Amino acid sequence: xxxxxVFKALGMLLVCESLLMxxxxxVAVYYQGTDISAFFLGILITGIFGVPxxxxxxxxxxxxxxxxxxxxxxxxxxxxxxxxxxxIISGVMPSFVDGFFEAVSGFSTTSAxxxxxxEDLPKGILFWRSFTHWAGGMGVIVLTLAMLPSVxxxxxxxxxxxxxxxxxxxxxxxVKETAKILYKIYLVFTLLxxxxxxxxxxxxxxxxxxxxxxxxxxxxxNMNASVGAxxxxxxxxxxxxxxxxxxxNFTLYYQMLKGDLKAPLKDDEFRFYCGxxxxxxxxxxxxxxxxxxxxxxxxxxxxxxxxxxxxxTTGFATTDYNNWGMFSKIILLILMFIGGCAGSTxxxxxxxxxxxxxxxxxxxxxxxxxxRAVYMVKLGNKTVEEKTISEILGFFFMYxxxxxxxxxxxxxxxxxxxxTITAAAxxxxxxGPGFGIVGPMGNYSQFSDLSKLVLSLCMIIGRLxxxxxxxxxxPSFWKKTNL
Amino acid sequence: MKxxxxxxxxxxxxxxxNLSKSNHDxxxxxxxxxxxxxxxxxxxxxxxxGSGVSTNILMEAGIETADLLIAVTNSDEVNxxxxxxxxxxxxxxxxxxIRDHEYAHELLLLKEELxxxxxxxxxxxxxxxxxxxxxFSSAINVxxxxxxxxxxxxxxxTEDMPMVGMRLKDMGSKFESSVLVGxxxxxxxVIVPNGDFIINENDSIYLIGQPSHLYxxxxxxxxxxxxxxxxxxxGGGRIAVYLGKLLxxxxxxxxxxxxxxxxxxxxxxxxxxxxxxxxxxxxxxxLRSENIDEMDAFIAVxxxxxxxxxxALIAKQNxxxxxISKASRINYISIIKSLGIDSVISPKQITxxxxxxxxxxxNVESLYRIIEGQAEITEIIAEPGSRILNTKLKKLGLPKxxxxxxxxxxxxxxxxxxxxxxxxxxxxxxxxxxxNISSLDEVAAVS
Numbered sequence: 009x010x011x012x013x014v015f016k017a018l019g020m021l022l023v024c025e026s027l028l029m030x031x032x033x034x035v036a037v038y039y040q041g042t043d044i045s046a047f048f049l050g051i052l053i054t055g056i057f058g059v060p061x062x063x064x065x066x067x068x069x070x071x072x073x074x075x076x077x078x079x080x081x082x083x084x085x086x087x088x089x090x091x092x093x094x095x096i097i098s099g100v101m102p103s104f105v106d107g108f109f110e111a112v113s114g115f116s117t118t119s120a121x122x123x124x125x126x127e128d129l130p131k132g133i134l135f136w137r138s139f140t141h142w143a144g145g146m147g148v149i150v151l152t153l154a155m156l157p158s159v160x161x162x163x164x165x166x167x168x169x170x171x172x173x174x175x176x177x178x179x180x181x182x183v184k185e186t187a188k189i190l191y192k193i194y195l196v197f198t199l200l201x202x203x204x205x206x207x208x209x210x211x212x213x214x215x216x217x218x219x220x221x222x223x224x225x226x227x228x229x230n231m232n233a234s235v236g237a238x239x240x241x242x243x244x245x246x247x248x249x250x251x252x253x254x255x256x257n258f259t260l261y262y263q264m265l266k267g268d269l270k271a272p273l274k275d276d277e278f279r280f281y282c283g284x285x286x287x288x289x290x291x292x293x294x295x296x297x298x299x300x301x302x303x304x305x306x307x308x309x310x311x312x313x314x315x316x317x318x319x320x321t322t323g324f325a326t327t328d329y330n331n332w333g334m335f336s337k338i339i340l341l342i343l344m345f346i347g348g349c350a351g352s353t354x355x356x357x358x359x360x361x362x363x364x365x366x367x368x369x370x371x372x373x374x375x376x377x378x379x380r381a382v383y384m385v386k387l388g389n390k391t392v393e394e395k396t397i398s399e400i401l402g403f404f405f406m407y408x409x410x411x412x413x414x415x416x417x418x419x420x421x422x423x424x425x426x427x428t429i430t431a432a433a434x435x436x437x438x439x440g441p442g443f444g445i446v447g448p449m450g451n452y453s454q455f456s457d458l459s460k461l462v463l464s465l466c467m468i469i470g471r472l473x474x475x476x477x478x479x480x481x482x483p484s485f486w487k488k489t490n491l
Numbered sequence: 492m493k494x495x496x497x498x499x500x501x502x503x504x505x506x507x508x509n510l511s512k513s514n515h516d517x518x519x520x521x522x523x524x525x526x527x528x529x530x531x532x533x534x535x536x537x538x539x540x541g542s543g544v545s546t547n548i549l550m551e552a553g554i555e556t557a558d559l560l561i562a563v564t565n566s567d568e569v570n571x572x573x574x575x576x577x578x579x580x581x582x583x584x585x586x587x588x589i590r591d592h593e594y595a596h597e598l599l600l601l602k603e604e605l606x607x608x609x610x611x612x613x614x615x616x617x618x619x620x621x622x623x624x625x626x627f628s629s630a631i632n633v634x635x636x637x638x639x640x641x642x643x644x645x646x647x648x649t650e651d652m653p654m655v656g657m658r659l660k661d662m663g664s665k666f667e668s669s670v671l672v673g674x675x676x677x678x679x680x681v682i683v684p685n686g687d688f689i690i691n692e693n694d695s696i697y698l699i700g701q702p703s704h705l706y707x708x709x710x711x712x713x714x715x716x717x718x719x720x721x722x723x724x725x726g727g728g729r730i731a732v733y734l735g736k737l738l739x740x741x742x743x744x745x746x747x748x749x750x751x752x753x754x755x756x757x758x759x760x761x762x763x764x765x766x767x768x769x770x771x772x773x774x775x776x777x778l779r780s781e782n783i784d785e786m787d788a789f790i791a792v793x794x795x796x797x798x799x800x801x802x803a804l805i806a807k808q809n810x811x812x813x814x815i816s817k818a819s820r821i822n823y824i825s826i827i828k829s830l831g832i833d834s835v836i837s838p839k840q841i842t843x844x845x846x847x848x849x850x851x852x853x854n855v856e857s858l859y860r861i862i863e864g865q866a867e868i869t870e871i872i873a874e875p876g877s878r879i880l881n882t883k884l885k886k887l888g889l890p891k892x893x894x895x896x897x898x899x900x901x902x903x904x905x906x907x908x909x910x911x912x913x914x915x916x917x918x919x920x921x922x923x924x925x926x927n928i929s930s931l932d933e934v935a936a937v938s
């Protein structure tokens with residue numbers, strides 16, 4: 009591995025993080041909370057590590073694929089470690105494991121919280137928690153690429169390693185420009201939602217928190233009862249629409265901006281994503297009507313909010329869906345695995361992979377009927393490369409394997425079925441709340457430190473799509489020369 | 492500029508690399524997944540898989556808004572059709588690579604009929620370059636500027652040359668010459684020297700000046716360019732056809748060795764002036780029996796870089812005076828040079844340079860790049876209204892590592908000093924390091 013290049017990029021990443029901490033510091037100062045010094049020290053500590061590293065001279069070294077993966081994997085671990093500094097110093101979470109868990113949960117847009125009384129916490133800390141969703145949603149590496157001068161050639165490797173989805177799509181030839189365009193679209197969505205939430209009657213501070221949670225498909229709220237605390241239909245509709253939009257591939261927005269307004273309709277993945285959402289809403293509404301809610305309207309309101317929130321891996325809640333019927337809960341569990349679109353801020357397997365897996369399955373069956381037939385798996389009107397397909401099959405296997413391994417470790421805590429299984433699924437898929445103790449009104453504080461660490465790892469693995477973190481465990485990845 | 496390149500082969504890749512480095516938006520179209528993914532992984536470009544002839548693919552690449560389309564697939568016909576389609580779809584400029592000698596005579600007609608802005612024939616260009624070098628045999632490389640009125644030659648400094656250990660500013664007074672040492676290459680590093688620079692053994696120096704002055708200069712330093720009479724070419728490909736004809740016109744005797752019998756028959760039809768020998772060019776016995784030691788020049792231009800290298804080494808060992816080898820892979824060039832072969836010619840690099848020159852703009856008359864663009868020698872015509880006109884050069888405040896090497900005004904060639912000025916219409920030759928220059932204003936941008 010090319011350590012100089014890797015360290016330099018990591019340094020830049022930390023500089024970027026310390027810059028990000030300025031915003032919560034401003035909030036803390038504005039509300040005169042107890043957390044001012046925590047952010048001040050956070051910026052200082054992160055900067056002390058980041059600035060010298062970013063001045064490393066790399067010479068003419070190019071960045072290769074594994075350097076990119078190393079930067080992304082190590083980068084996210086470092087981000088989370090330094091991101092936990094404010095939590096620990098402010099005393100909100102005295103233990104390192106708790107702080108790390110919360111920071112990972114923030115950056116990976118999971119919002120699996122161990123906090124029990126959210127409303128009592130300092131405003132700056134809550135702001136930081138949600139702001140990490142915002143930065144982690146579109147990708148901290150992408151943000152670094154957009155903000156800081158180029159780290160040298162081969163930056164596309166970093167984009168690739170952080171990109172959610174099987175085939176990374178650059179929008180324009182330059183990586184830096186692509187990163188800028190993505191963040192511009194992202195910023196517009198953010199501002200739009202803040203304004204709309206404010207007009208719908210939410211306090212400005214809450215509007216910021218919920219917007220960050222929405223556009224990053226994170227889902228951290230400053231209320232224990234999440235969005236349900238407002239009991240405001242307008243707010244719910246706005247949040248539903250924006251989570252839906254941010255669970256969509258951002259490339260489609262770029263194409264629409266370029267004048268191709270029908271781009272989403274032509275996109276197979278988007279159609280699958282919409283179809284899955286609509287079918288789930290209908291099924292859950294029917295299941296809820298008469299059992300949970302007496303009016304059809306009420307059933308539709310809660311089912312649509314919850315389906316979109318879980319499918320995009322956001323994790324907001326308007327009601328405690330722990331009490332819903334088993335059928336509805338299982339549908340939500342399935343959605344936890346499917347997740348948003350590639351190139352969105354959502355997590356989990358991604359719609360495109362599930363869609364392709366279904367098409368591969370169909371091909372395998374047809375192949376038995378006509379053994380000599382040649383079938384190509386298609387997406388839109390383009391043939392999908394065999395290499396991509398085998399990567400997706402491998403990815404699916406690894407995802408399930410990690411899920412099972414995580415469930416196995418968590419089971420040591422001896423909690424109930426629903427909690428054990430959904431805790432792993434909800435962290436690996438970056439959703440946040442699951443069922444049982446970790447349900448929408450519950451939290452992760454009951455787990456042991458070991459489980460918390462394993463779940464933290466799940467969150468990073470889920471956000472970075474497995475490969476970067478697993479690669480860190482392979483010895484030859486670290487060697488300077490591969491034999 | 493938005494540039495679409497069709498074909499991600501060696502030339503396409505090299506072009507994409509250079510163009511994207513100078514901040515152009517580059518989109519590559521190719522049918523081959525492996526070639527594309529290489530480009531995608533290493534370069535700042537956008538890749539589209541598909542055929543460049545297809546209207547749909549071209550539309551997807553945004554052909555309406557593109558400024559330039561460069562077709563460099565391995566088929567001449569595909570390149571032509573690509574350019575034709577693209578032009579109809581609204582691209583502003585098109586460049587096609589057309590290399591078959593069948594088309595070579597009709598290039599002008601093709602250019603007009605297909606609306607092409609530039610046709611590149613790498614093999615023809617390589618042949619021209621080899622012929623240039625043979626004309627000035629003591630040089631490693633020869634490049635023409637200002638329509639041949641100014642030449643630049645690359646010379647290797649050997650220990651017997653009196654200039655070793657001398658300061659550049661002393662050299663002028665001692666040898667009374669109007670030749671400029673523009674660039675020095677020492678251990679793969681490019682240096683733009685000033686007056687205090689001391690020349691060492693084994694440096695490669697680039698000299699700029701009028702042809703006659705250069706000739707005298709070389710004579711003075713013991714590198715007398717001798718006249719070349721007998722030339723042996725190994726490999727009867729396209730370059731050999733172009734080169735054989737050129738050299739025969741210049742009155743040299745040409746021997747071509749080609750391994751394929753059918754090709755030999757074709758060659759003897761195409762270049763009747765040359766002696767065609769059917770045999771293996773890497774076979775030492777054959778080369779000796781064909782009097783390799785009598786040859787003034789030996790040129791290896793088979794399709795395989797490795798064979799060229801071996802043939803050239805054998806020739807050098809057996810006493811051929813000047814040995815030139817062709818290399819397709821650009822990264823081989825420095826290795827081959829280090830083996831003691833006099834000159835290395837790379838058609839791919841020539842092609843890239845030609846296209847880069849075109850992209851640079853109308854004012855750039857010629858462009859020569861040293862070691863993958865570490866330094867560039869650019870010939871620019873001073874356009875009216877340029878800020879640099881009629882100002883004394885010493886007042887311009889040229890940036891570091893940039894020099895104005897020569898000014899050509901009508902038939903007068905001047906190596907300028909601080910008190911000289913540039914006038915409208917002058918051809919100015921600028922040497923710059925790590926900097927792309929496309930207009931004279933950029934030269935003085937700092938001041």
